Amino acid sequence: MFKQITFIGFGLIGSSLARAVIEKNLSDNVVCVDQSQDVCDRVLAMGLADEATTDPALGVQGSDLVILCTPVGVMGKVAAQFAGHLENGCIVTDVGSVKNSVIKALQPRLSNRVHLVPAHPIAGTEFSGPENGFAELFINRWCILTPQPHTELQAIEKITALWEACGSNVEIMEPEHHDLVLGITSHLPHLIAYTIVGTANDLEDDIKSEVIKFSASGFRDFTRIASSDPTMWRDVFLNNKDAVLEMLQRFSEDLTALQKAIRKDDGDYLYQHFSETRDIRNEIIDAGQADYVYPDED
């Protein structure tokens, strides 16, 4: 499918995609670019790339596909380093969790001799690093592409084919719309989880040790979400600020209403609200999105 694919950033997602590419034989050659020489060494030792370098300009040479798998906050800077070294006709894509700011960071740096096809595989675990990746991560998961109107159809089709070969279902979306939908389904839940685990972390020592000892199911789920990669999530919130703050505002209003109902002993309001949320779970199960098992859950 490709002559040479360069992965820039070789963490959980990059290494999982590289594993799938190797397993499905989607590229003659695989190149790893990572800022850490230690990661480069480990990737070569695990046989996940044919070559590895810390230099993006060197790593993209001769590649017909470059996949940015770094935190979204550094993509612009990295692109500035390699943009002048891309082959004519090369496709540049990414796996970032926000799309509008990534396009704004990448597009101005790329010449019109290369094709930008932004992508976001909705898949992941709370673990980080190349050792924790696995080729099956993307099977039956959505991958959202957010190409711009001027993008060549052939480049979009090649990226679609890549993700479908890895087992994903591909959907095309406007970048702003992607950021709003993910703001509520992924970014806000992570922010909330980080908050509540932090609140528990700030408790007096005696009660904190019991919170850990008796962590009930609700809290345990939150701690898993809140153990996700700090750099990645810092960048997500800084780069999807508007959508996250908009959703957070709505959430805060709803939380205040429930808080008031508890304070006023308004059992009818609570019951009504808790009944409605049950329905949306059933719709998600019907949509086939509730069957995925994290590696630490089986």
Added chain:
Amino acid sequence: MFKQITFIGFGLIGSSLARAVIEKNLSDNVVCVDQSQDVCDRVLAMGLADEATTDPALGVQGSDLVILCTPVGVMGKVAAQFAGHLENGCIVTDVGSVKNSVIKALQPRLSNRVHLVPAHPIAGTEFSGPENGFAELFINRWCILTPQPHTELQAIEKITALWEACGSNVEIMEPEHHDLVLGITSHLPHLIAYTIVGTANDLEDDIKSEVIKFSASGFRDFTRIASSDPTMWRDVFLNNKDAVLEMLQRFSEDLTALQKAIRKDDGDYLYQHFSETRDIRNEIIDAGQADYVYPDED
């Protein structure tokens, strides 16, 4: 272990405990009391009780153990119905998620010829009803007992033995302390999950359908928590009001601080906060509390 156990309320927890009692042969006789005649019929058809009745006064007769498995909000009312019909020396216990208000509701209604040993098994799923129970629900889970100072040691020991026979680890705690710990580990997470799923539910129709379609892992976890039994959770919040409002206040302050950091592009604050929450997850894994799998996850 017991001559006759009466379960009052035969939902997920009651039916799971009855299954464990039958499987481990912990009682000669099992009686089901449920306000629904339909539930009584189904329980008998499933072979989960020897007798079933909708009348609590009738159901407790001849029993040496009565286990209240109703939502906590109705326990006082139900106790008023059966209290005069208890055998001398009978032990009364419960499985409610709050303890202080349950003691206040039950103790004044019970004579000093019977023993109250309040209990809370920290176990459950988002499913309700006797069909969804299973005997293994309590294995390796904590069960917290909150007896009062005057309670006879022998009664506490019998309830301890019951839960240990079902596979649980038993811990004794002050009721107020229990309510505070569970306020942060269970009640607040449920309130937050109910809120965010409600926020999504209120979105405009076009984006709502995509929220369901592309529900990422964070949101999916929240919808599972938010599909828990509405009556049970309404009662929890009304009966653990002080602790929940206290924890909610702390949570809101922390959320406001993160919101401000996002608005001000304070990446250092976000990174610092997200790094700290990772540690508490590792402590929970070390404490052996992160290995439990919900029935819908495998």
